[in-house]
Amino acid sequence: MGRRLTPRKIINYIVFVVVAVMAYKVFFQSDKEKDFDSEEYNPKKTKNEFNDDFIELHRPKGKGRSDDHREKVKAVKDPDELDDDVDDVKKKQRDETDNLIKKKDRGNKHETKDKINKYKDRADTARNHDSKNQKHSVHEVDQRDDHKMAEPVKKKADENVKVRVTEAVAKVDDVKQPKDDRKQLLEDEDRLRAERLKKLRKGSGEFDLDGDDMQTSKEKNARRKAFFKSLSEVHEQFDEDAEDDHFHERDDDLAITTAVWSDNYFGALQLVDSVQRHLPRVEIGLFDLGLTSEQRQKLESLCKVKVHRTLLMHMPDHMQDLSRNLWRPFVLQMALGTYGHVIYISPERKLKSIKDFKGFVAQSRIGGVSIVGRRRDYSTYVVTHPDMYHYFNTDIKNLQRTKHVEISMIILHNTVQVRMKFMRWLYGCAVEEWCIAPPGSHTKCDHRLHANSRLWANCHRYDESAINILLASWHNYQTKHYIRRDTITAHYDGRDVSRKLKYCDSARQIGDL
Structure with missing residues (x-):
C-alpha cells in the first residue's frame, strides 16, 4: 500500500509481461525436444507459495550458461497443467482482490488495509523466487490488482474533493454580504462600549479598558x-412635576x-x-x-x-x-x-x-x-x-x-x-x-x-x-x-x-x- 502506482510503472509491467510470455513459450517448447542426463545435474526442490506441488530446478555444476550447458527445468507436472495452475492462481488472487475492494467500498477500511498489506507481502515473497514462470504470474496479477486498487482510491479521492467543494460553496452561499466597514466599526464599538458600561451603571463595577x-x-x-x-x-x-x-x-x-x-x-x-x-x-x-x-x-x-x-x-x-x-x-x-x-x-x-x-x-x-x-x-x-x-x-x-x-x-x-x-x-x-x-x-x-x-x-x-x-x-x-x-x-x-x-x-x- 506504501508504493505509488504511476503510469510509467504500468508501462514497465506491461512490457515485462509481454517479454516474459514470449520467453516462456520459446524456452519450454525447446526443452520438450531434448533429453537431459539426470546424473549431470543436482536437483533442488522448492515449494510454490501458491501451490502445494513441488517443482524441481536443475542447474549446471560449476559452469555458466552456454549452448551446451543451459538452465533446464523439469517440472513434476506437465507444462499444460502448470499453465492451468497459474490461471487458477490468477483467478484466486483476482477474486480475493475484488472482495477486498468491495469491502473497502462498504466502509471496512481497517480490515481491507490489513488484508491488502498481507497480500502485498505474499506477492513480494513470490517475486524473490527463482522460477521465471512464477515471477511472470505474480507480476501479471500484481499489475492488474494494483490497477484495480488504484481505481477505487482515485474515485474516493474525487468524491472527497467534490464534497469539500460542495461544502465550501454552501458556506459561501450562507455568508451574508459584509456591511459597510465604517458602519460595522461603529456597531462593534457600540457593543463593546455597552458591555463595559453595563457594570458601571449606578456606581458599581470595575474599570476594564484596553491598554490600562x-x-x-x-x-x-x-x-x-x-x-x-x-x-x-x-x-x-x-418633585419633578411641581412648578418651581x-x-x-x-x-x-x-x-x-x-x-x-x-x-x-x-x-x-x-x-x-x-x-x-x-x-x-x-x-x-x-x-x-x-x-x-x-x-x-x-x-x-x-x-x-x-x-x-x-x-x-x-x-x-x-x-x-x-x-x-x-x-x-x-x-x-x-x-x-x-x-x-x-x-x-x-x-x-x-x-x-x-x-x-x-x-x-x-x-x-x-x-x-x-x-x-x-x-x-x-x-x-x-x-x-x-x-x-x-x-x-x-x-x-x-x-x-x-x-x-x-x-x-x-x-x-x-x-x-x-x-x-x-x-x-x-x-x-x-x-x-x-x-x-x-x-x-x-x-x-x-x-x-x-x-x-x-x-x-x-x-x-x-x-x-x-x-x-x-x-x-x-x-x-x-x-x-x-x-x-x-x-x-x-x-x-x-x-x-x-x-x-x-x-x-x-x-x-x-x-x-
Whole structure:
C-alpha cells in the first residue's frame, strides 16, 4: 500500500509481461525436444507459495550458461497443467482482490488495509523466487490488482474533493454580504462600549479598558467610587412635576456673569460696556481668577459691576489651569449660589444684540438650563474622551446622533432640579481630575472633524463635553429643549472702550464678599 502506482510503472509491467510470455513459450517448447542426463545435474526442490506441488530446478555444476550447458527445468507436472495452475492462481488472487475492494467500498477500511498489506507481502515473497514462470504470474496479477486498487482510491479521492467543494460553496452561499466597514466599526464599538458600561451603571463595577495596566485600573476604580460616594452625600428631595417659583423671575433679576483675569481684562471691559448699553439695569458679576489690584479697583468702580474673589488657589491643581476651562463649573456654582438666575458669558465675548433676548430666557425655563452657541456638524461623542462616560449615565448611540455645541453662553436657574440633575454632576466631575480631564486627553484631534462624523477623534473638550452630555441625557437627547443658536453675543474685537464705560462713585464701596 506504501508504493505509488504511476503510469510509467504500468508501462514497465506491461512490457515485462509481454517479454516474459514470449520467453516462456520459446524456452519450454525447446526443452520438450531434448533429453537431459539426470546424473549431470543436482536437483533442488522448492515449494510454490501458491501451490502445494513441488517443482524441481536443475542447474549446471560449476559452469555458466552456454549452448551446451543451459538452465533446464523439469517440472513434476506437465507444462499444460502448470499453465492451468497459474490461471487458477490468477483467478484466486483476482477474486480475493475484488472482495477486498468491495469491502473497502462498504466502509471496512481497517480490515481491507490489513488484508491488502498481507497480500502485498505474499506477492513480494513470490517475486524473490527463482522460477521465471512464477515471477511472470505474480507480476501479471500484481499489475492488474494494483490497477484495480488504484481505481477505487482515485474515485474516493474525487468524491472527497467534490464534497469539500460542495461544502465550501454552501458556506459561501450562507455568508451574508459584509456591511459597510465604517458602519460595522461603529456597531462593534457600540457593543463593546455597552458591555463595559453595563457594570458601571449606578456606581458599581470595575474599570476594564484596553491598554490600562492593573495599577491604572485600580486607581480609576478607586476614584470613581469616591466620586459616586461624594455625590450620594449631596442629595435633595424634589418633585419633578411641581412648578418651581424660581421660574417666574423678571428679566431684571437675571445677572450676567463671567470669569476674568489679567490676560482677558480688556475683554471684560468690553463685556461690561455692552451690558451697560443693552441691559442697563442688569447686575454684572465678575469672578476674579487672577486680577492685579489696579485692575480689580477699576472694575469695582464701574456701574452695576461687582467683583468676587474665588479662592481658586485652594481648589485642586488641575482646576487652576486657566487654558482648559476646568474652572468653569466652579465659577457657575458660585454664580448660581450668589445670584439665583444667571447668564454666564464666556470670557472675551460681549453682547452685540438683545433681539429675542426674552425668547432665550423663556427656553431656559423649560428645564432650568439652556446653552447658547454654535452647533457643530459632528456629535459630542466625537470630541469626548471615553473615560468620561464611566462617570455619567449616557446612551452612547443617542449621543452619537446629538450635535455638539460650542458654548458661548449658559443660562441657569437655581432650582432643585438644576442642582441635582446638572450642577451636582458637573461640579463633582470638575473636582475629579480623571473625569473632567482623563489621563492622555488633549484638545487637538487626530483627523479632520467632517460632517456627520461618529468616530472618536482622539480629542477632548473637558467641561464643554461634560455639559453637553449631562444636558442631553437629562432632556432625553431632545436638543430643542436646551440649545439655542447664538445670535446675541460676539467675540472681543480688541477696541478700547475705556471712555465709553459708566463709572459710579458708590460702586467703589462694592468690594469683596
